[in-house]
Amino acid sequence: ETGVTQTPRHLVMGMTNKKSLKCEQHLGHNAMYWYKQSAKKPLELMFVYSLEERVENNSVPSRFSPECPNSSHLFLHLHTLQPEDSALYLCASSLGTGGSEQYFGPGTRLTVT
Amino acid sequence: GQSLEQPSEVTAVEGAIVQINCTYQTSGFYGLSWYQQHDGGAPTFLSYNALDGLEETGRFSSFLSRSDSYGYLLLQELQMKDSASYFCAGTSGTYKYIFGTGTRLKVLA
Numbered sequence: 001e002t003g004v005t006q007t008p009r010h011l012v013m014g015m016t017n018k019k020s021l022k023c024e025q026h027l028g029h030n031a032m033y034w035y036k037q038s039a040k041k042p043l044e045l046m047f048v049y050s051l052e053e054r055v056e057n058n059s060v061p062s063r064f065s066p067e068c069p070n071s072s073h074l075f076l077h078l079h080t081l082q083p084e085d086s087a088l089y090l091c092a093s094s095l096g097t098g099g100s101e102q103y104f105g106p107g108t109r110l111t112v113t
Numbered sequence: 114g115q116s117l118e119q120p121s122e123v124t125a126v127e128g129a130i131v132q133i134n135c136t137y138q139t140s141g142f143y144g145l146s147w148y149q150q151h152d153g154g155a156p157t158f159l160s161y162n163a164l165d166g167l168e169e170t171g172r173f174s175s176f177l178s179r180s181d182s183y184g185y186l187l188l189q190e191l192q193m194k195d196s197a198s199y200f201c202a203g204t205s206g207t208y209k210y211i212f213g214t215g216t217r218l219k220v221l222a
Contacts, residue, residue, distance in 0.1 A: 004155075031208070042117070043156070043200065043212040056208045090155065101146075102210070104155035 003027040004105035006091050012111045013081065021076040021108045023091030030095065032074040033102065034066060037088040049074060081112045115139040117201050117213035124219045125191055133186045133216045135201035143204040145177050145184045148212075151197045159186065159199075188218075196220045 004025045013019050025032065034046040048056035049068040063085075065077040074091055088107045094100040117137040125131040135145065144163040148156040160168050162177035162184060174187040188195055201213040 033210075042214050043202075045210050045212075048208040050208065092156075101158040101161065102148075102156075104157070106155050 004091060004093055004103050006089075006105035006108050008108060009106065010109045010111075012113060013078070014113055015081060015083070017081075018077070018079040020078065021089055021091075021110075023074040023076075023105055025072055025074075025091075025093040025103070025105075027093060027103060028095070029093035029103070030071055031093060031100075032068060032071075033092040033094075034074065034076050035090040035092065035104075037090055037107070039087075043090070047076075078110075081110075083112050086110055086112045115203075115205060115211050117203055117211060119199075119201060119213045119216045121214070122217045122219070124221065126221045127191055127193060129191050130187065130189050131191060131218065133188075133199050133201075133218065135184045135186075135213050137182050137184075137201075137203050137213075139203050139205045139211060141205045142179065142182075143206075145175070146202045146204070147173075147175050147186045148200045148202060149197050150200065150215075156200060191220050193220050193222065 007022045031050045033048050036044045045058050046060045047066040052068045063080050067075040088109050090107045091105040092102040094102045119135050146161045147159040150156040160175040162168050162175050165177050167176045172189045177184040198215045198217050200215045203211050
């Protein structure tokens with residue numbers, strides 16, 4: 001158990017569906033992150049929240065919509081996705097910023113059909 | 114642009130020493146972290162170099178040279194369980210993490 005949980009672990013959705021990914025951290029951290037991991041590509045930072053405020057948005061398409069209702073929970077709302085959005089979506093948290101150790105969840109394997 | 118380059122694959126035998134290199138091009142560079150990821154698993158933190166030099170944590174050591182824009186992860190006394198992917202990650206701002214291309218390490222018996 002890493003202290004960061006993600007649900008669901010696997011998700012298959014059509015291009016017209018709307019779904020949400022959930023992340024929860026039990027570590028008392030104040031920063032949370034969404035990453036996308038595609039085959040043969042580096043992890044891509046998508047969004048960063050610090051103290052429930054979005055502080056980083058790396059030019060992510062609007063079909064991905066993050067939400068951070070409190071410091072322990074992070075959501076990624078998905079709608080009208082494309083097949084190229086199929087990937088592993090990882091949530092992470094950290095106590096501080098900069099080079100602080102990030103704790104990752106197990107990820108959600110998303111397949112868009 | 115900002116990027117961190119790593120060799121795609123490294124192979125070594127059990128008990129050996131292996132070095133995984135990371136060269137970077139990023140502005141406002143703060144430091145270099147290393148993560149391990151087993152197939153199907155989450156990345157786990159190994160080390161962080163905020164300053165030049167060597168950091169040692171058990172069998173793993175990490176090195177950073179800012180003047181050369183270069184770092185490496187050194188794994189000693191390799192074990193089969195060390196077979197995994199290893200990523201370097203640079204921080205170039207308070208929340209700007211950029212991960213390297215990743216190196217797949219295969220440890221042979």
